[in-house]
Amino acid sequence: xxxxxxxxxxxxxxxxxxxxxxxxxxxxxxxxxxxxxxxxxxxxxxxxxxxxxxxxxxxxxxxxxxxxxxxxxxxxxxxxxxxxxxxxxxxxxxxxxxxxxxxxxxxxxxxxxxxx
Amino acid sequence: xxxxxxxxxxxxxxxxxxxxxxxxxxxxxxxxxxxxxxxxxxxxxxxxxxxxxxxxxxxxxxxxxxxxxxxxxxxxxxxxxxxxxxxxxxxxxxxxxxxxxxxxxxxxxxxx
Numbered sequence: 001x002x003x004x005x006x007x008x009x010x011x012x013x014x015x016x017x018x019x020x021x022x023x024x025x026x027x028x029x030x031x032x033x034x035x036x037x038x039x040x041x042x043x044x045x046x047x048x049x050x051x052x053x054x055x056x057x058x059x060x061x062x063x064x065x066x067x068x069x070x071x072x073x074x075x076x077x078x079x080x081x082x083x084x085x086x087x088x089x090x091x092x093x094x095x096x097x098x099x100x101x102x103x104x105x106x107x108x109x110x111x112x113x114x115x116x
Numbered sequence: 117x118x119x120x121x122x123x124x125x126x127x128x129x130x131x132x133x134x135x136x137x138x139x140x141x142x143x144x145x146x147x148x149x150x151x152x153x154x155x156x157x158x159x160x161x162x163x164x165x166x167x168x169x170x171x172x173x174x175x176x177x178x179x180x181x182x183x184x185x186x187x188x189x190x191x192x193x194x195x196x197x198x199x200x201x202x203x204x205x206x207x208x209x210x211x212x213x214x215x216x217x218x219x220x221x222x223x224x225x226x227x228x
Contacts, residue, residue: 004159041203043160043218056215090159102148102167105216107159 003027006091006108014116015083021076021111023091031055031096032074033105034066037088049074050096086115118143120208120219128225133196137222139189139206150207151180151191154221160205163191196226 004025013019025032034046048056052068063079078085088110095103120141129135141149148167152160164173164180166189172181177194193200203221210217 041221043205045216048215092159102165104150104162104165105160107161109157109159 004091004093004106004108006089006111008111009109010112010114012114012116013081015081017081018077018079019081019113020078021089021091021113023074023076023108025072025091025093025106027093027095027106029093029095029106030071031094032068032071033092033094034074034076035090035092035107037090037110039087043090047074047076081113081115083115086113088112118208118210118217120206120217122204122206122219122222124222125220126223126225128227129196131196131198131226131228134192134194135196135224136193137191137204137206137224139191139219141187141189141206141208141217141219143208143210143217145210146184146187147209149180149182149189150209150216151178151189152205152207154203154205156202163204193224196224198226198228200224201226 007022031050033048035043037043046060047066049068051071065077068074090110091108092105094105123138150165151163154160163175163178166173166182168184179192182189203223205221206219208217
């Protein structure tokens with residue numbers, strides 16, 4: 001019944017490794033997002049996809065690559081992990097109905113990434 | 117620079133009391149203003165969304181106000197409950213509602 005689910009919930013890995021985080025939503029939404037929440041609890045948008053098409057790509061290192069196989073899934077792949085990548089990564093989705101959309105975003109419970 | 121500020125940074129109140137959280141934003145072009153509640157270890161949950169033409173919106177014991185002229189918003193919580201203990205995050209959206217600028221949040225603790 002979970003609307004937006006992310007896996008894994010926790011991810012501990014070493015610097016230099018490559019890892020992926022998966023996200024799935026069963027709400028039938030058109031738009032999905034990835035956010036990073038740092039140690040100061042600021043949430044910053046990383047990517048936004050609408051119907052598998054990239055809409056927003058904020059200033060994110062190209063080591064981060066989102067992949068959307070279909071509109072219900074948006075995975076995040078991270079290459080050559082660095083210490084600064086340690087954070088909580090949130091996936092979210094919303095129903096985009098056009099310009100000035102005011103639809104709420106539904107968030108997953110986050111993936112806690114720790115780089116050793 | 118698009119920015120959202122919130123005050124206070126943290127707040128402690130007794131159960132049953134009311135409180136008001138503040139948000140100032142400088143985003144352009146402004147689309148809408150959102151308030152989220154984030155419990156520890158969970159993702160944010162939407163409380164209210166207001167466009168520039170709306171002054172107030174309620175969701176149960178939560179009432180948000182918006183003054184688009186002064187670029188200020190507030191979230192008022194009535195008759196607080198222990199379960200209200202969480203971070204409350206103000207978010208201003210731009211670019212036709214697809215770019216979101218998050219505030220740092222206000223950490224609310226409700227004590228018995």
